[in-house]
Amino acid sequence: xxxxxxxxxxxxxxxxxxxxxxxxxxxxxxxxxxxxxxxxxxxxxxxxxxxxxxxxxxxxxxxxxxxxxxxxxxxxxxxxxxxxxxxxxxxxxxxxxxxxxxxxxxxxxxxxxxxxxxxxxxxxxxxxxxxxxxxxxxxxxxxxxxxxxxxxxxxxxxxxxxxxxxxxxxxxxxxxxxxxxxxxxxxxxxxxxxxxxxxxxxxxxxxxxxxxxxxxxxxxxxxxxxxxxxxxxxxxxxxxxxxxxxxxxxxxxxxxxxxxxxxxxxxxxxxxxxxxxxxxxxxxxxxxxxxxxxxxxxxxxxxxxxxxxxxxxxxxxxxxxxxxxxxxxxxxxxxxxxxxxxxxxxxxxxxxxxxxxxxxxxxxxxxxxxxxxxxxxxxxxxxxxxx
Amino acid sequence: xxxxxxxxxxxxxxxxxxxxxxxxxxxxxxxxxxxxxxxxxxxxxxxxxxxxxxxxxxxxxxxxxxxxxxxxxxxxxxxxxxxxxxxxxxxxxxxxxxxxxxxxxxxxxxxxxxxxxxxxxxxxxxxxxxxxxxxxxxxxxxxxxxxxxxxxxxxxxxxxxxxxxxxxxxxxxxxxxxxxxxxxxxxxxxxxxxxxxxxxxxxxxxxxxxxxxxxxxxxxxxxxxxxxxxxxxxxxxxxxxxxxxxxxxxxxxxxxxxx
Numbered sequence: 001x002x003x004x005x006x007x008x009x010x011x012x013x014x015x016x017x018x019x020x021x022x023x024x025x026x027x028x029x030x031x032x033x034x035x036x037x038x039x040x041x042x043x044x045x046x047x048x049x050x051x052x053x054x055x056x057x058x059x060x061x062x063x064x065x066x067x068x069x070x071x072x073x074x075x076x077x078x079x080x081x082x083x084x085x086x087x088x089x090x091x092x093x094x095x096x097x098x099x100x101x102x103x104x105x106x107x108x109x110x111x112x113x114x115x116x117x118x119x120x121x122x123x124x125x126x127x128x129x130x131x132x133x134x135x136x137x138x139x140x141x142x143x144x145x146x147x148x149x150x151x152x153x154x155x156x157x158x159x160x161x162x163x164x165x166x167x168x169x170x171x172x173x174x175x176x177x178x179x180x181x182x183x184x185x186x187x188x189x190x191x192x193x194x195x196x197x198x199x200x201x202x203x204x205x206x207x208x209x210x211x212x213x214x215x216x217x218x219x220x221x222x223x224x225x226x227x228x229x230x231x232x233x234x235x236x237x238x239x240x241x242x243x244x245x246x247x248x249x250x251x252x253x254x255x256x257x258x259x260x261x262x263x264x265x266x267x268x269x270x271x272x273x274x275x276x277x278x279x280x281x282x283x284x285x286x287x288x289x290x291x292x293x294x295x296x297x298x299x300x301x302x303x304x305x306x307x308x309x310x311x312x313x314x315x316x317x318x319x320x321x322x323x324x325x326x327x328x329x330x331x332x333x334x335x336x337x338x339x340x341x342x343x344x345x346x347x348x349x350x351x352x353x354x355x356x357x358x359x360x361x362x363x364x365x366x367x368x369x370x371x372x373x374x375x376x377x378x379x380x381x382x383x384x385x386x387x
Numbered sequence: 388x389x390x391x392x393x394x395x396x397x398x399x400x401x402x403x404x405x406x407x408x409x410x411x412x413x414x415x416x417x418x419x420x421x422x423x424x425x426x427x428x429x430x431x432x433x434x435x436x437x438x439x440x441x442x443x444x445x446x447x448x449x450x451x452x453x454x455x456x457x458x459x460x461x462x463x464x465x466x467x468x469x470x471x472x473x474x475x476x477x478x479x480x481x482x483x484x485x486x487x488x489x490x491x492x493x494x495x496x497x498x499x500x501x502x503x504x505x506x507x508x509x510x511x512x513x514x515x516x517x518x519x520x521x522x523x524x525x526x527x528x529x530x531x532x533x534x535x536x537x538x539x540x541x542x543x544x545x546x547x548x549x550x551x552x553x554x555x556x557x558x559x560x561x562x563x564x565x566x567x568x569x570x571x572x573x574x575x576x577x578x579x580x581x582x583x584x585x586x587x588x589x590x591x592x593x594x595x596x597x598x599x600x601x602x603x604x605x606x607x608x609x610x611x612x613x614x615x616x617x618x619x620x621x622x623x624x625x626x627x628x629x630x631x632x633x634x635x636x637x638x639x640x641x642x643x644x645x646x
Contacts, residue, residue: 097549
């Protein structure tokens with residue numbers, strides 16, 4: 001495997017790129033200039049027919065730009081032989097586009113074969129790629145695409161696109177045709193792959209939620225592929241640049257924002273009164289009365305939350321292990337604020353936050369969540385006002 | 388007229404594998420029984436001198452051989468012309484002229500085979516094998532040409548896009564993706580063309596091309612029913628066998644992974 005510290009992707013630069021089809025007055029893509037940073041996932045998102053796919057297909061010259069320049073890793077893409085260029089740019093499409101008369105292994109071998117790799121190296125690479133996308137080579141190598149599920153076909157599609165280790169990967173709605181659960185899994189897989197591979201990925205979708213989940217940066221495109229806003233998902237959600245972007249972000253922007261934030265990023269507080277499970281109910285009751293608390297959190301020896309006890313229950317309880325009610329949903333510092341909100345709602349106003357080993361670290365409540373959202377909006381508004 | 392011959396293989400209406408297997412064996416078996424019975428009858432009856440002139444192993448083998456040769460030559464010409472022509476006509480730069488070639492091939496098939504044969508003979512003044520094979524090939528061209536075009540055009544454009552997108556050249560896409568996926572339709576067209584060719588090869592004797600038609604003609608003109616029957620039954624048997632071979636080819640030469 002490649003050194004995980006290294007970004008294997010390269011920067012893509014589009015300068016004043018326009019595509020004009022003969023016979024139509026308006027260009028399909030008008031004067032697009034954007035920089036796609038090396039090793040990042042950039043999502044092109046926009047309504048159907050806005051030219052996002054056309055823009056992407058100009059990068060590997062399946063569509064030739066009418067004017068403008070495109071450089072990939074500093075090299076002028078328009079000067080290269082188109083076939084040579086495409087062998088260095090991975091390409092994955094909706095419904096995978098696998099060749100039905102090729103086996104899984106043959107499909108993955110196509111680009112290494114075109115590049116003239118020798119047989120043994122190709123075979124090793126096929127196994128490596130199948131492992132990478134989570135398909136057992138022994139079981140699936142010689143199957144035909146028809147014999148795979150939609151999700152498995154899509155994995156093979158990604159493996160084929162990555163087989164020759166291209167620095168750049170273009171993905172055209174690759175998960176558009178699979179069911180929502182499989183799509184979620186494939187998205188998670190892609191993010192996992194990307195943490196190791198660090199390719200430059202250009203990803204086209206019309207699904208804004210997918211864009212938020214996958215993108216390091218999102219370009220919201222309007223008619224003729226004009227860039228309405230090009231920023232991080234957080235910034236777009238917090239502060240849409242115009243009505244078109246706001247409309248596309250849609251209702252529930254705040255909820256979507258919660259999926260981007262982790263509990264560790266917000267100020268949760270250590271406000272609960274805690275007690276070890278072996279403390280006697282009488283001494284705990286004494287402490288609670290002194291501190292004027294009605295509830296205490298009972299922890300086990302490794303400080304993991306066990307139960308909530310009410311001060312009145314302690315007068316009759318013989319030990320803390322049986323008193324009160326068990327702790328229901330808790331959230332870890334790794335959880336998204338979206339999951340935290342779910343736990344807060346289920347637990348009635350606040351939820352226990354646990355650390356990496358499951359130990360109690362604090363409490364999070366609904367005001368923490370609302371304050372965070374408010375603060376983010378103010379930051380992004382201040383940021384865009386300043387720029 | 389614009390309908391396309393669908394790849395059938397051995398699938399029957401019911402589509403069951405069992406029916407397929409039965410047909411795989413039944414068709415040649417039926418031919419062997421039919422032809423065998425007729426030959427036994429023809430050879431064991433009291434043939435007069437004129438009948439014996441035709442009903443003997445040497446003549447029957449020669450005529451069957453001539454008939455097969457015409458068919459093979461026609462198949463070669465049709466494959467050699469119709470498949471490359473069909474491929475060319477699907478290239479984007481040739482699309483505008485495709486209807487012209489389809490129209491010419493349509494004329495070839497719509498005109499009576501005997502008419503085409505005789506006109507070709509009058510025009511070239513050739514005779515024999517080539518004078519028979521060329522017009523019959525023209526007559527059988529259409530199914531292969533049309534199926535090649537349809538076969539290539541019915542390849543999912545997303546596959547062509549994927550092929551180009553990962554760096555295959557346009558000829559790479561043609562030879563590795565488009566043509567292999569068009570093979571079932573091309574073979575179905577070829578099978579139809581072969582059956583047409585075997586049938587029309589019975590007319591080859593008009594231009595001195597030989598074949599089983601000559602037996603039929605002899606039997607008719609000299610009023611010798613056994614000769615006529617033997618010629619006709621052999622022609623029918625040959626057509627069924629050629630059709631069967633076509634089915635076997637469709638079954639085993641098509642690309643894997645599509646079923």
